[in-house]
Amino acid sequence: MSEILLSGISKDFNNKKVLKGINLSVQEGQMISLLGPSGCGKTTTLKVIAGLIEPDGGDILMKGQSILSTPIEKRGTVIVFQDYLLFPHLTIRQNIGFGLKMAKADKNYREDKVQEMLDLMELKGQEEKYPNQLSGGQKQRVALARALAVEPKVLLLDEPFSNLDLRLRETMREFICSLQKKLNITTILVTHDKEEALMISDKIAVMLEGEIKQFGSPVDLYENPVSEEVANFFGEANYLTGTIEKGYFNSSIGKFQTHINHHSSVRAMIRPEKIEISSQMYKTGIKGTVIKKRYAGDRVHYRILLKDIELKCIAATKEIFHIGQEVSLNINGNNIVFYEG
Amino acid sequence: MSEILLSGISKDFNNKKVLKGINLSVQEGQMISLLGPSGCGKTTTLKVIAGLIEPDGGDILMKGQSILSTPIEKRGTVIVFQDYLLFPHLTIRQNIGFGLKMAKADKNYREDKVQEMLDLMELKGQEEKYPNQLSGGQKQRVALARALAVEPKVLLLDEPFSNLDLRLRETMREFICSLQKKLNITTILVTHDKEEALMISDKIAVMLEGEIKQFGSPVDLYENPVSEEVANFFGEANYLTGTIEKGYFNSSIGKFQTHINHHSSVRAMIRPEKIEISSQMYKTGIKGTVIKKRYAGDRVHYRILLKDIELKCIAATKEIFHIGQEVSLNINGNNIVFYEG
């Protein structure tokens, strides 16, 4: 039985449908990521689960029981809000200890726990400050610490790392993952960081305009997005139109072998990093010219002009190509995803 | 003459030094990124420039003139705040038009400008809502639009894209870059997204604990961080200790050719993506075993165990290695950065 089951949840704001029948099933102890463009309804979904927003339709089951009429504080779901909502009248220490105080936890336990959180979140020295004296990232960490301190059954994280630097983000992420596994906390994470989602989730849900469009494993989502919309959302992509005939995809830039056999006209999607660039002119390669180049530290983003089409490519920095350079591209047919034309 | 010159800016909060003598010089029309860990003083620096916080020491020059006593509203510096700070009593339309209204801009111009911003920020349909009816990302876009609408001379962006999805982030970034170039707006961008900083900045400043530790071009910063701290901050890194002798770096995992000649004991830094992994056992390669692997969509993060040391490596997905697999690593000596041991 799944820990959380959303079935057909819908919600309107001012007669505008924001959630259009959300179905989602999360198993106990799973870490699920919820991705989707800004304004698609992610926060709203989390709020519905936590009981802060009442859905207009549908049901939410927890361990098979509807929790629609369970009061917020009895649901055992804790949200870390996108805008933190720290208690302005409490110090950082009191903010973090709030949930435990409400649960009337033993005082020593509470103090220890708060201290532990302060350490883990690298908030030492801030404990007696008030929220308005913190930096953005510090506030975000306090919000996280406050939620984690109560060790909830279900943890709902709304872009919890958005204001953290890379190193902290990494640390927090690791910590949450380990805590989550240790305490078997069911977690739903809203994030805009695709890499983050891919790296730490058991499953990923992609939400577009109030609907869950795909729900599957990270590899699944990245390699086989069910629709162009999902593919687009999930990272940069190149599109080619063409036809499939006898196991081959024919396009203006060339012919590629595929598994697919049925005859059809298709749109093909190729991720930029799946295209190999080389300065050596392989005979199987497709010729092109570098027309744009952006340095990104560990790799470089290129635009390559083929005959009549521009492709985005991403390559490591081992070999750096310059604008105007003639290059040869190599695309493995297995890395191409096809959609009905 | 530089557009903005910070010289020796310092600031205490409750007797704790937050800014410790910031020096920074930004040329007109430049796009500068300011990076640094959470709580290092980035927001404070922007606020000092805008006049919202008065520094305890140091001076700020704009076009050579001290602006310390220039009133906030006369500085022509507009911040996009990390926490948005939209006016709760104004609709989105009114929020965006606020600056122009204050400047008593022509009404038609104002309306057109606001409409243009609404379009560009993909906020159509939200214009009559109030801020508390928006999603996180929508609020962030309104904050951006509100600042851009006044076409400031100096634009200070405090993590302006942190709550946007990839596609929007890309769009906004492009838009700001083009606007910035077109209107020659001097821009300082605080961001936690290293890639973003590397890709769009003319120069990058890395700030640590209230000090600017390095200020240089993106390549400079990524390839030649002046200190381990900066290197660490700027991305994941592997460290090796060893000695340099006669143009060679000797370490426990091997001997690498370098340009450096002077004899010394050093710490060597190697970026994970600068290490090539291969399943073919080159004779020059270093042997190791994959012990950890994390899928990140367009690439995979590995931990490789050498004799006595663990290295982080990042590789494309062209070839995927599995845990336990014996691999061969190849490191180009030119990609190693050395620090005094």
Next chain:
Amino acid sequence: MMGEKMKKTTNIFFDIMMYSIIFLLVFPLLNLVIWSFAKNWPWPYLLPQELGLRGILHLLGPSSRALKNLLFSIYLSMVVTIITLLLSIPAAKALGVYKFRGKEFFKILILAPIIVPPVAVALGIHLTFIRLGLANTFWGVVLVHLIPCLPYGIRILTNVFEIIGESMEMQARVLGATPWQTFTYVTLPLIAPGLVSAGSLVFIVSFSQYFLTFLIGGGRVITFAMMMFPYIQSGDRMMASVYSLVFVAATLVVLILMEKVIKSYYGAKNYFYL
């Protein structure tokens, strides 16, 4: 609270304005002090020609029972204030936070006791209280004081709730706080500055009631205001001033204490609601 920068560059214009207005507000009270001791103060003298202690001696004298009544009145009005606030908080929250049918109607209805002159409702209220067996009792007076007090309590707190909204309370609930815990640990501290204002005003309104106290207290419950008003009406300026002075001073002490207590309990800060 004002931005650091803003404060610094504010010109003295506002200081001058503040002190002038405050002077104009406070100056007439000086008059009250002088009149309390002015035995003889004919035109055109700027100060009394002769001072006297008739007023203060009468007030302090045991037979006037003024001080005893003063303490009793403070107690009565404190009880009224607390009950008013307790009733006002939920009502104000409903009006300030929720959307529901008839909200505007309720907002105006709440004002009814301020709008309608008390004599128009006096007989009806009196009959109700007699029927309830509350006429001529302490609790009857408390109950009847709630009527003019509630509009002030509810309106002021409604403004506060409109500002703070519900998000902090929701956050507390999510962290496992029961509604009651949410109220005591989050709502109360957040509305504390508003409680001070509303509480002060409610106390003042109750403390200066005399018509309703006469009506329902029936002379069994005698408040300080009831002793003071006859002197104001009879134009005995010395007595009126002495009583008023004590009235104002006592109220001031209570208000300062109230503010201290609330703020020491809930933290002395203003929170950025907006």
Next chain:
Amino acid sequence: QSNPVAGEDVLESSWEAILEEIKGTEVSFYGWGGSQMTNDWIDQYLAVQLKEKYDITLNRVPMNIDEILNKLLGEKQLNTSGTIDVVWINGENFYTAKTNELLYGPFVEKLPNFEKYVDTESIEVKYDFGFPVEGYEAPYGKAQLVMIYDKARVEFVPRNHEELMELIKNNPAQFTYPAPPDFTGSAFVRNIIYDIVGYEQFVTMEADKEIISNAIQPAMDYLVELKPYLWRGGETYPATIAQLDNMFADQEVFMSVSYHPNSAGGKILTGEFPSTTNTFVFDKGTIGNTHFLAIPFNAPNKAGALAVIDFILSVEAQASKYDPKNWGDLPVLDNSKLNNEERKTFDAIDLAPGALPQDILLNHRVPEMPANFVPIIEEIWEENVLGR
């Protein structure tokens, strides 16, 4: 005591039994509380004496008569017990209370001192503003309208309305009177009426606006003629006697009026009025009235009320009350019913500064108009004098 009318039988008990019954009880005395001297007399003399003599605790409640009557009306409607034992009342208010059956009685004949000291047949005891008392209230004290002036500023003392007019015309803006329906202002207007058209005709007159209007027209004309010479040109009048007194104290006007012949003296003593203050009455006299004490229909301690009222009618209480140092209220006892000793008690009391002796006052005393004429005259004043 659920039945408010219980205690009816008090009147059947013997006086001794009543005095026995009231020991240790509390009596609530309700009335106007705007005079510090009066309040002090009740608190410091009356209450103390009653405690000593009867072991009664007297509880003075300062409450205006309108509020008292409204309270009684409410209680009457539901026939519930009350809180008021003794109420200080007279005139129109007595009329209202009695016609609405808010009072207990008749009770005066039960009071030993009433029989012993009071002239039970005098008009001022039998009638209150022309309305028969019928034993429902016992006299408390006497009042009489006097004119107050500042010797230092008034060149001559007018003996009648004509001289008053002359004085005022000579000194414009120095005189005014409270606008009716202020009690004193209204009495002043009636006094002018008496001075011009005499008082006798009103004893038998019908309470009809037109008739009264015709009768008092000369007086109204007089007041209209006076108007431009009044303070602020008669544009406005003080709303209360309190305001006029304050204006007199501040020397904004040179005259005031009072329904209490000793009040000016009291104010000289307290320093409110200048020491050059004096009082006078018109040759044709000024209006006098008696103020009374009554017992509400639902008084919880009727026996106690009887005892209190009886004590107030004692020589010592009336004398103490007459002493200007205490209150200065005229006594209601019949001189002829007093023995020498008792008379001396009164004679020994010094007059207040500026006050007229009792015999002058009594010789220049004319009775009040019937209570129901008062509002009619006020209306006529408003239409004819104010509205012009």
Next chain:
Amino acid sequence: MKKKLNHKLKPYLMLMPAMIIILGIFVAGLTLGLLQSLGYFPAVGLREITLKYYKEVIMDEGFLSSLKFSLWIAFMSSLLSVVIGVLLAYSIVVSKYKKGLEEIVYKLPIIVPHAVAALLIYTLLSQSGILPRFLYSVGIIQEQFQFPALLFDRNGIGIIFAYVWKGTPFIAMVVYTVLSNINEKLQDVAMNLGANKRQVFLHVLLPLIMPSVLSSFIIIFAFSFGAFEVPYLLGPTNPRALPVKAFIEYTHPDWTNRPYTMTINMILTALSLLFIWIYHKTVKYISKYDG
């Protein structure tokens, strides 16, 4: 669905305790008052329901001038109180000096009962008050009557003074509470976007305090429109403010006159409601077109 119902009922339940008192007791009283105004007052023998009192009161020639007078007093005093009160609150907030005493003393007039306020204004501004005495002592006037008659005058200046004296600190207190809780960062943002101090006040602070300002305006307007003490003590004999008229009728010893009081009071109440309603609408209308 049960929950949904509860949800809908919640605000009503929260309003209920206060409403029981206001509706249960107050409105019950009001009903009786209304009946009395219609001539139904059996306790004094009036049993016939009639509109004659309304007719008489409205036809009374003084009625209109009384109404105008009351309206003028209430409107002017509330308007002045609001303007001065908001300025006071704002200047306390921005004052650079240490606060403490200033934050308390300005509230003193709130404590003073209206009748005492009238007394104080009298001792200050009457023609023998402190102000004329001062002017006399410095030789600006030689006689009392040279001082303008501010009290008891047909423009109600004295009344307005008294109400402004009482109302200003009330407004200031309510506004100050809100003003000092506005996130200062919003002002920073506004200035950052180029707003000067005046604009920050007009476009950021004022709109944010507006709900409080509006609701306190209503409170003091309703109060001063319906209260009799101050106009009774400081007003002219003619025209009398409506509440004074009602009060004088109320003290009329003949209780069969009571319906007049009640009628005036009912008219006062109805007008007050009407003005509040118009005011609400106007404010909404204005704020809508505030481009």
